[in-house]
Amino acid sequence: MFIANWKMNGSQSMLSDWLEGVGKTLDKSLQKQCLLCPPVCFLSEASQLISKYKLNISLGAQNIDPSSFSPITGGIDGAMLRSIGSEFVIIGHSERRDIFKERDSLLLEKLKSASEDGLKVIFCIGESLKEKEENQTAKVLKQQLQIVKNAELNEFMIAYEPVWAIGSGTAANIDYINKVHREISDEVSSYQKEGFLGVSYGGSVDSSSSKDILLIKGVQGLLIGGASLQYQEFCNIVLSNN
Numbered sequence: 001m002f003i004a005n006w007k008m009n010g011s012q013s014m015l016s017d018w019l020e021g022v023g024k025t026l027d028k029s030l031q032k033q034c035l036l037c038p039p040v041c042f043l044s045e046a047s048q049l050i051s052k053y054k055l056n057i058s059l060g061a062q063n064i065d066p067s068s069f070s071p072i073t074g075g076i077d078g079a080m081l082r083s084i085g086s087e088f089v090i091i092g093h094s095e096r097r098d099i100f101k102e103r104d105s106l107l108l109e110k111l112k113s114a115s116e117d118g119l120k121v122i123f124c125i126g127e128s129l130k131e132k133e134e135n136q137t138a139k140v141l142k143q144q145l146q147i148v149k150n151a152e153l154n155e156f157m158i159a160y161e162p163v164w165a166i167g168s169g170t171a172a173n174i175d176y177i178n179k180v181h182r183e184i185s186d187e188v189s190s191y192q193k194e195g196f197l198g199v200s201y202g203g204s205v206d207s208s209s210s211k212d213i214l215l216i217k218g219v220q221g222l223l224i225g226g227a228s229l230q231y232q233e234f235c236n237i238v239l240s241n242n
């Protein structure tokens with residue numbers, strides 16, 4: 001799966017150019033592997049454009065508010081996301097963990113809400129540079145995965161994003177990704193959850209690094225930030241998978 005996480009980027013014109021470009025560049029079977037997560041304000045239009053251009057691309061939201069927290073000013077719950085075409089939702093991204101101080105108790109509520117509203121989940125985990133340097137990676141990731149173990153989930157993918165690689169311009173090295181993905185896969189497989197879709201890698205992926213990363217056996221997808229904003233570069237990443 002190729003997940004385009006636009007973060008807080010984009011516009012209506014960029015959205016239609018991007019979808020039209022991806023539609024012209026990738027055949028239907030490759031489109032089927034693509035998931036676009038634009039800012040929530042563009043989801044409805046993205047859904048309409050996908051129908052208009054007859055595309056095979058899925059949509060996801062970048063965040064969800066637990067329905068148990070209603071009323072909450074500015075909140076958007078899973079049913080709302082579903083109603084505007086979202087099939088997936090990203091939960092636990094390091095930017096939200098760091099900047100908005102999202103902790104396990106809140107993330108568990110979000111997982112529950114996503115499940116109740118029939119959304120599939122991209123659950124992000126990753127260690128900081130300090131944790132990596134202190135050889136704490138395996139321990140930290142296992143800890144972050146505990147709420148997945150305890151939550152009822154529909155289909156879900158784990159996205160491993162080392163925090164130190166995000167936006168740095170350099171992806172983690174192949175041996176490191178290989179080792180960590182194996183550990184994550186073993187851990188999550190031991191939970192015996194039916195909906196487990198595998199482990200994606202994210203963190204400065206572009207078309208120069210994607211091919212080698214995709215060759216790693218334990219990598220079932222890519223979560224792409226900056227390099228997903230230009231449709232040509234996003235398509236180059238998808239096309240590097242052969």
Ligand code: 13P
Pocket residue numbers: 005093161165166167168169202203204205223224225226227
């Ligand atoms: P970059 O690809 O820009 O490093 O972002 C990765 C990411 O955080 C995707 O969720």
